[in-house]
Amino acid sequence: MKKMSLLAIAALAAAAIAAPFKVIGYFPYWAQYSQFMPKDVRYQFVTHIHYASLAPAEDGSIAFADENDAPQFEELAKNAAENKVSLIASIGGFEVEGNLKAIAEDDSKLSAFCDAAAEWVEKYNLGGVELDWQNATGEDAAAIGKLVGALKSKLSSKEVAVLTYASSVDAYSDALNQADYVVLMLGDQMSDSESSVKPNLSKQDIAGAVDGLAGKGVSKDKIVPVVSLYGKSFAGASGLGSSHQGVGSGNEGFIPYKELMKKFEAPDYKVSFDEASASEVAVSDAETIVFTGIPSMKALCGLVKDEGLAGIAAYDLSQDHNESIVSLMVTIGLQLRPGVDYSGKKRK
Known part of the structure; x- marks a missing residue:
């Protein structure tokens, strides 16, 4: 009997080790305005696509944040299903916390909200939903837990994820354990308010945030950290640890990864990998850029592999380079899903 128990434990351990990693790519509704469409997604590179986002109304109904994106969402859902990728609709986002709170506090509104979520899932053959309650505080913990629990009950055969922010994990860590997985967003670590340049998102930053969330009781095998696919530039800086004069080139200092690669084709920048922080830095005579x-x-x-995390999420798919040799999504795939064809061919 003891031998059989040991064999059972070994089998369970082996199954846990073999559990596939999630590779999540965010597809924001505003991608259409930068000419990135569902046909441009390389579906074989991801296991999940999180569409950001759908807007909840105070009465519990759910609608597109931008109705102009409805055709793109329909195409995204069709293509994801054809390529066996789980499309998850993120519900919430910026400035809708009040609506989510009103829904959680009224049982009839909560029922309408869950019914609406189920209708979206059924209509578009979604893999589930993600709850995005921003700027959460301790006062919101019970409400978030109620929403997650209700969604789990209604969408029993589908995944329910929660997008949480490293700055607010103390507020509702208990509610997170109800979710199938937890997407951990750290946000930018470097801004023009810092006196000297540091990495925007280092391995140490993510490791610390993961440990913080796990320390609140969330299992590490549920945690999916988010990595941004853009760099941040700072004028007048000469590298990590140097002072700067504010934001540099790009859109208010933000530069998509694919544009960075074009920028670095010129000899103006010296690009290096900082071993101490496990992050990249590019320095020119005019600025310093920190990026992944x-x-x-x-x-x-x-x-992710060493800590037994659930996977990794990239924000967002439109910012990756379309050449496989320099693609960050390909880099993720080769590390976490090495058996996939990453030749770069798009599958409709």
Whole structure:
């Protein structure tokens, strides 16, 4: 009997080790305005696509945040299903916390909200939903737990994820354990308010946030950290640890990864990997850019594997490079899903 028990434990351990990693790519509704469409997604590179986002009304109904994106969402749902990718609709986002709170506090509104979520799931053959309650505080913990529990009950055969922010994990960590998985957003670590340049999102930053969430009782095998696919530039800086004069080139200092690769084709920048922080930095005479590149993405994937996390999420798919040799999504895939064809061919 003891031998059989040991064999059973070994089998369970082996199954846990073999559990596939989630590779999540965010597809924001505003991607259409940068000419990134569902046909441009390389579906074989991801296991999940999180569409950001649907807007909940105070009465519990759910609608597109931008009705102009309805045709793109329909195409995204069709393509995801054809490629066996789980499409998850993120519900919530910026400035709808009040609506979510009103829904949680009224049972009739909560019932309408769950019915609406189920209708979206059925209509578009979704893999589930993600709850995005921003700026949560301790006063919101019970309400968030109620929403997650109700969604889980209504969508019993589908996944229910929660997008949480590292700055607010103390507020509702108990509610997170009800979710199938927890997407952990750290946000930018470097801004023009900092006196000197530091990495925007290092391996150490993510490791610390994961440990903080796990320390609140959330199982690590549920946690999916988010990595941003853009760099941040700072004028007049000469590298990590140097002072700066504010934001540099790009859109208010933000530069998509695919544009960074074009920028670095010129000899103006010296690009290097900082071993101490496991992050990239590019320095020119005019500015310093901190970003996540291939070496740092490999380091982050190593963290995911070493810590037994559920996977990794990229924000967002439109910002990756379309050449496989420099694609960050390919880098993630080769580390976490090495058996997939990453040749770069798009599958409709």
